[in-house]
Amino acid sequence: MPIIMYAILDTRVNNEDISHFIEHLSFESNIQFELISSHELTAVVSIQTESKSAISQADVLTYAGIVDIIAQKHSILPMRYGSVVSSYADITNLLDKNAESFHRVLKKISNKEEYSLRLLFSHQHQDADFNKESSDATQSVPDILQGKSENKQYLLKKYQKHIIEEQRIQYIENIQSKVIIDLKKITEYIEFNKKVTPAFIIDAVILIEKSAKGELLAFVGQLKSKYPEHNVILTGPWPPYNFAQIKLE
Amino acid sequence: MQEDKILFYAGSANEIIEELEKIKPGDQGRINATPENVDSGLAKLVLTLIELIRKLMEKQAMRRIDGDSLTEEQIENLGETLMKLENKMDELKKIFNLTDKDLNLNLGPLGDLL
Numbered sequence: 001m002p003i004i005m006y007a008i009l010d011t012r013v014n015n016e017d018i019s020h021f022i023e024h025l026s027f028e029s030n031i032q033f034e035l036i037s038s039h040e041l042t043a044v045v046s047i048q049t050e051s052k053s054a055i056s057q058a059d060v061l062t063y064a065g066i067v068d069i070i071a072q073k074h075s076i077l078p079m080r081y082g083s084v085v086s087s088y089a090d091i092t093n094l095l096d097k098n099a100e101s102f103h104r105v106l107k108k109i110s111n112k113e114e115y116s117l118r119l120l121f122s123h124q125h126q127d128a129d130f131n132k133e134s135s136d137a138t139q140s141v142p143d144i145l146q147g148k149s150e151n152k153q154y155l156l157k158k159y160q161k162h163i164i165e166e167q168r169i170q171y172i173e174n175i176q177s178k179v180i181i182d183l184k185k186i187t188e189y190i191e192f193n194k195k196v197t198p199a200f201i202i203d204a205v206i207l208i209e210k211s212a213k214g215e216l217l218a219f220v221g222q223l224k225s226k227y228p229e230h231n232v233i234l235t236g237p238w239p240p241y242n243f244a245q246i247k248l249e
Numbered sequence: 250m251q252e253d254k255i256l257f258y259a260g261s262a263n264e265i266i267e268e269l270e271k272i273k274p275g276d277q278g279r280i281n282a283t284p285e286n287v288d289s290g291l292a293k294l295v296l297t298l299i300e301l302i303r304k305l306m307e308k309q310a311m312r313r314i315d316g317d318s319l320t321e322e323q324i325e326n327l328g329e330t331l332m333k334l335e336n337k338m339d340e341l342k343k344i345f346n347l348t349d350k351d352l353n354l355n356l357g358p359l360g361d362l363l
Contacts, residue, residue: 041285120268122260125276141316144324151328155314158331162311199268217257224259231260233269 002048003091005083006033006067007076007239010106011042018042021073029066036091039099041106043091044070048084055081071239077102077112077246078239097249105244112189112207114243115216115236119175119202119223122231172201179204180221191242201230204225205242213237292345296338297352303334 005170009018022033022044036043070076085091095102108122113175140163145156176192183190189207208216220234258265283290310327313319319327342348 118265118269120260120265123264144314144316144317144319144321149325150327151325151332154332155310155324155328158307159311159314162308196272197268199264220257231265231268232258233255234257235254235257235267 002084002086003045003088004048004063005085005091006044006046006063007070007074007078008023008095008102008106009042009044009070009074009076010110011037011040013075013106018074021070025069026065029062031066032139036095038092038095041095041099041102043095044076045091056099067213067239072237073113075106076239077105077109077244078241080241094248099164101246101249105213109207109240109243110190110231111210112243113210113213113237114205114207114240115234116238117202117204117206117220118200119179119227120199120231120233121201122229123171134206168198175201175227181223182219186212189243205238206238207243210237228229289345293347293351296341296345296347297354299341300338300352303338306334307331 004150011018015236018035022035026033031046033044033046036045060081067078085094130164141156141159145152149208180190183204183206187206187208191205193203193205206216216234220232224232310331313327314324342352
């Protein structure tokens with residue numbers, strides 16, 4: 001019978017109340033959780049009782065919700081949906097072989113929480129400012145593109161777009177470098193995602209001490225004051241998915 | 250997103266939601282090749298790669314213009330070549346009923362291809 005893994009904890013830190021917590025979680029969620037321990041690590045698992053032919057969004061959300069609940073109470077290595085093994089021995093084997101890596105990452109994320117910070121162009125600002133820069137770009141056309149031929153006119157349009165894009169990138173990099181300096185005062189654990197739509201200026205995940213939440217909120221407030229023309233959103237705390245990556249043995 | 254996970258937001262909630270919706274995992278931006286649509290799936294893949302190379306050529310051309318290393322004749326040739334390439338791509342997109350959006354593959358954490 002397949003066994004679903006949700007999280008791995010450091011037994012030395014969580015030994016006292018994890019059994020009681022999991023018992024309560026089983027009762028609340030109607031899922032029978034079990035704890036498998038080895039090498040001072042404990043895996044939270046449940047047996048998959050029904051065979052799944054297709055993934056449903058509800059299943060994924062339920063799984064993520066369980067991991068989130070455990071993460072709110074304990075420092076964990078969160079598993080991703082689909083972390084399924086075929087036997088208890090597989091879990092013990094996994095814990096034994098990767099004990100050193102698991103302990104190292106658990107130490108790193110201990111008493112910390114992950115947050116997501118996003119700064120986005122407002123649609124109005126994005127269009128207005130870069131259209132203005134478009135007309136500025138027209139002023140500084142290289143001599144070689146001056147001329148009335150169709151080919152040059154085509155290249156000129158491309159060049160103007162290129163200049164606007166360069167200005168956008170420079171603008172974003174400038175804000176990012178300032179934000180990094182300020183965020184580094186709160187935490188050393190910052191990861192920037194590559195911007196996935198043109199509206200994104202910053203898409204970052206940060207891992208902070210639980211006690212530093214107030215500092216982070218103050219920082220985000222200042223960020224909004226500095227860039228009132230942009231949209232900003234801070235979400236969390238999330239399980240430390242982005243800071244618990246391990247290459248399994 | 251769960252509302253209790255939003256700790257702070259400022260600006261336009263609608264715009265934030267709109268942008269976050271765009272990056273939600275989904276079928277958009279993926280190549281959905283099946284035995285029934287293998288021709289159009291393959292066309293999409295091939296045209297996406299051609300479009301990527303075309304965009305790279307454009308970028309390289311802009312760098313050369315910035316570098317001021319092109320003669321008058323080379324500029325004319327470059328303009329003509331890039332224009333013809335773009336027109337040809339438009340023709341191919343029409344033939345296979347594809348839009349620019351279709352050719353922009355989502356590469357997950359790496360962002361969009363184009």
